[in-house]
Amino acid sequence: MSHELRTPLNSIIGFTGTLLMKLPGPVNREQDRQLRTIQASARHLLSLINDLLDLTKIASGKVEMNLERIDCRALLDEMMLLFRPQARQRSLGLSFRAPPAPLCVHSDRRALQQILMNLLNNALKFTESGEVSVTLETRDQDGQRHAVISVRDTGVGIAPEDQAQLFQAFTQIDQGSTRQFEGTGLGLHLSQKLAELLKGNITCDSRPGTGSTFALSLPLE
Structure with a gap:
């Protein structure tokens, strides 16, 4: 479940970053703004998912402290x-x-x-x-x-x-x-x-x- 949730979001963040670096080609100012909004929203959602998964592990007693x-x-x-x-x-x-x-x-x-x-x-x-x-x-x-x-x-x-x-x-x-x-x-x-x-x-x-x-x-x- 953890893998299934994180992988698509990491792909969105990664490919958006590639576009922002203009590796596939140039982007105009408005496209740059919208891409940064997509990237920020994806990172926000990934942060929420990571926190929820960590809290679930703690609640179930499955967190291992090294x-x-x-x-x-x-x-x-x-x-x-x-x-x-x-x-x-x-x-x-x-x-x-x-x-x-x-x-x-x-x-x-x-x-x-x-x-x-x-x-x-x-x-x-x-x-x-x-x-x-x-x-x-x-x-x-x-x-x-x-x-x-x-x-x-x-x-x-x-x-x-x-x-x-x-x-x-x-x-x-x-x-x-x-x-x-x-x-x-x-x-x-x-x-x-x-x-x-x-x-x-x-x-x-x-x-x-x-x-x-x-x-x-x-x-x-």
Whole structure:
């Protein structure tokens, strides 16, 4: 089922990209605009399908965590390289602060990457000006040391009455002008589920007009 859903969409995205690169021949401005709309819509649908498939696996207990020793600083350095072009395109600052020594967790690399990508994507998408800053630090929680990865933005912020809905499936908070951005309403819900499978959790600290901070907490080795 997974293969049957993903393959046609990947073909649409791929062939649209070929047309946009003008490999088969030239396209005019209006054709370019419509092709980009098709490509964006296909990617949006593929993202929704991927999230739904992941949630189905979690609900059925069929998600296998491949636990390994992961250096959080090294992984975040990779994330910064991945997201800097997106931040630059939106004229936003993107900074990263971490202790000099390696900070390692026993975790699943794919799940951890997926959580971090969701948090960074949201921070950049819902910030119109200013910066997104990422911090790696250690904290004591319930008698155990945790690695805490915080993603702070300078966006519009989230009202207290809306924060309870953040981690619910298919829920999107209407944040004024940011509501123009499409989303599945599954990213934070899926991220929280993955964090729980990794024995961690995600919290949100936000105030309207001052931005938001989402923090992923994972137990240290």
